[in-house]
Amino acid sequence: ETGVTQTPRHLVMGMTNKKSLKCEQHLGHNAMYWYKQSAKKPLELMFVYSLEERVENNSVPSRFSPECPNSSHLFLHLHTLQPEDSALYLCASSQLYREGGYTFGSGTRLTVV
Amino acid sequence: ELKVEQNPLFLSMQEGKNYTIYCNYSTTSDRLYWYRQDPGKSLESLFVLLSNGAVKQEGRLMASLDTKARLSTLHITAAVHDLSATYFCAVGGNQFYFGTGTSLTVIP
Numbered sequence: 068e069t070g071v072t073q074t075p076r077h078l079v080m081g082m083t084n085k086k087s088l089k090c091e092q093h094l095g096h097n098a099m100y101w102y103k104q105s106a107k108k109p110l111e112l113m114f115v116y117s118l119e120e121r122v123e124n125n126s127v128p129s130r131f132s133p134e135c136p137n138s139s140h141l142f143l144h145l146h147t148l149q150p151e152d153s154a155l156y157l158c159a160s161s162q163l164y165r166e167g168g169y170t171f172g173s174g175t176r177l178t179v180v
Numbered sequence: 181e182l183k184v185e186q187n188p189l190f191l192s193m194q195e196g197k198n199y200t201i202y203c204n205y206s207t208t209s210d211r212l213y214w215y216r217q218d219p220g221k222s223l224e225s226l227f228v229l230l231s232n233g234a235v236k237q238e239g240r241l242m243a244s245l246d247t248k249a250r251l252s253t254l255h256i257t258a259a260v261h262d263l264s265a266t267y268f269c270a271v272g273g274n275q276f277y278f279g280t281g282t283s284l285t286v287i288p
Binding site: 098108109110115117157159169176 | 184211213215220221222223224225228230268270274275276277278279280281
């Protein structure tokens with residue numbers, strides 16, 4: 068399998084649930100990213116793992132917790148979410164210091180009820 | 181933080197017409213990317229522009245970059261329905277900043 072794979076594609080969860088989103092890249096890239104895409108808003112960078120070091124956006128609530136066990140896998144752990152967290156969550160990867168840009172996964176459509 | 185603005189945000193155009201989408205950014209960058217997103221789908225890379233004056237063309241789409249003006253354009257020639265999608269520009273090196281997107285609808 069090639070490219071960036073995200074699972075699940077769709078997720079419905081209650082506000083008291085705990086769930087995780089998974090992202091896997093098969094491109095040999097050394098940086099991975101989580102983006103949030105809400106309706107009528109710009110793509111919001113949530114977290115960056117660059118050479119396996121985390122760089123985060125300080126405006127992201129602590130109910131979102133990333134994990135990057137190795138350069139090919141990225142998780143986003145979710146707990147006690149709010150309805151406004153419903154969005155499309157996109158994972159991307161890139162090769163640092165190269166010019167190719169990001170490769171995006173298909174996204175996870177999250178609905179918080 | 182680098183800011184990226186696109187206009188228009190929404191564009192409805194008839195098939196066969198030409199139009200241009202603009203992408204302005206706030207600080208110096210010599211890399212600019214254009215992506216396409218179909219409804220409910222992920223972002224697909226269209227163009228990578230790496231230097232001032234760079235021009236890339238693919239089918240009915242042509243992108244250009246003016247780093248001095250901090251401006252990129254995406255020109256659509258003789259639009260067809262299949263081009264209906266949201267188009268994003270993104271600026272940066274190892275970390276991207278995305279524009280708000282331009283939602284394009286091509287009407288038969």
